Amino acid sequence: MRHDTGYGHPERPERISAVIAGLESSGIPLVGVAPEPASIDLLSAVHDAEYISRFEKFCADGGGAIDMDTYAGAASWEASLRAAAAGPAVCDRLDEGVADLGYVAMRPPGHHAVRDRAMGFCFFNNVAVTAACLTRRGNRVAIVDWDVHHGNGTQDLFYEDPDVLYLSIHQEGIYPGTGSLSETGHGEAEGTNLNIAVPGRTGGEFYIRAMSEVLVPIITQFKPDWLLVSSGYDAHVDDPLAGLNLVADDYGSMAQLLAPLVPAGRSVIFLEGGYDLDALRQSAAATVRGWLDPTFQAGPADEGINPQGYLRWAQEVAARYWKLP
Numbered sequence: 559m560r561h562d563t564g565y566g567h568p569e570r571p572e573r574i575s576a577v578i579a580g581l582e583s584s585g586i587p588l589v590g591v592a593p594e595p596a597s598i599d600l601l602s603a604v605h606d607a608e609y610i611s612r613f614e615k616f617c618a619d620g621g622g623a624i625d626m627d628t629y630a631g632a633a634s635w636e637a638s639l640r641a642a643a644a645g646p647a648v649c650d651r652l653d654e655g656v657a658d659l660g661y662v663a664m665r666p667p668g669h670h671a672v673r674d675r676a677m678g679f680c681f682f683n684n685v686a687v688t689a690a691c692l693t694r695r696g697n698r699v700a701i702v703d704w705d706v707h708h709g710n711g712t713q714d715l716f717y718e719d720p721d722v723l724y725l726s727i728h729q730e731g732i733y734p735g736t737g738s739l740s741e742t743g744h745g746e747a748e749g750t751n752l753n754i755a756v757p758g759r760t761g762g763e764f765y766i767r768a769m770s771e772v773l774v775p776i777i778t779q780f781k782p783d784w785l786l787v788s789s790g791y792d793a794h795v796d797d798p799l800a801g802l803n804l805v806a807d808d809y810g811s812m813a814q815l816l817a818p819l820v821p822a823g824r825s826v827i828f829l830e831g832g833y834d835l836d837a838l839r840q841s842a843a844a845t846v847r848g849w850l851d852p853t854f855q856a857g858p859a860d861e862g863i864n865p866q867g868y869l870r871w872a873q874e875v876a877a878r879y880w881k882l883p
């Protein structure tokens with residue numbers, strides 16, 4: 559909450575209150591975890607030591623603008639350390655069996671942060687820190703990124719890592735400009751990276767079909783030990799920064815499809831973007847209900863367009879590496 563991005567910035571503290579209100583309203587019992595700041599060793603798994611110390615000094619000097627839209631203040635260093643450590647802390651608690659699903663409701667978000675640079679409101683790549691921590695322990699990790707923006711940082715960090723599967727659905731032609739179907743991973747990791755970029759006004763019906771007909775079969779064959787979700791809610795129709803047409807229940811429908819892919823206690827959802835407070839609250843609630851509440855039933859996902867040609871292109875590329883139904 560003390561990570562101050564400046565007056566009028568969309569990535570603001572109220573986002574966390576909205577997500578927590580959503581989780582509390584979901585009817586799912588919650589167990590709190592308060593993460594300690596990340597150690598430099600933990601961060602070093604995905605970030606350069608020189609970048610880490612440069613960012614520490616930048617915040618200690620009072621912060622400011624890092625690029626056109628990424629701001630840090632004096633408290634952003636500690637907030638970033640805690641956000642980066644939250645995923646591993648949640649995994650430890652899940653390993654102890656305290657809950658069936660982890661939810662990292664933290665900011666700053668992370669999926670744009672690359673090895674040596676902050677980008678797009680992100681400083682440390684929270685989901686990547688967690689994935690690296692899990693692969694160091696011998697696990698295979700699948701990351702689903704349904705934020706409306708491509709998670710360029712996460713993709714880059716694991717582009718040559720065959721133990722991390724990265725699957726993203728995002729809007730084409732917007733920030734950060736990466737994330738095309740031709741980016742499929744490299745070397746031994748060829749095929750472990752898939753991007754589905756969709757046109758503006760795409761709605762939930764497309765997302766749910768892409769999830770069930772492309773992403774779910776790939777994840778099933780990859781056989782991950784852990785499933786992490788980069789869960790931005792900026793593909794919501796009410797989001798002010800992007801142009802897709804999802805409704806809150808669509809996140810619940812996607813959660814319902816993902817939940818059975820790993821055993822209970824082996825999944826963590828990470829808040830990324832999402833800038834409309836009501837959309838954040840309702841979508842966060844729908845996500846955990848879809849994941850955990852067997853009585854969850856989504857309303858009709860009929861907002862927006864359903865560009866079938868984009869699904870066929872994704873199937874053609876995915877079929878080079880995976881068996882699709």
Ligand SMILES: [Zn+2]
Binds near residue numbers: 705706707830
């Ligand atoms: Zn986003």
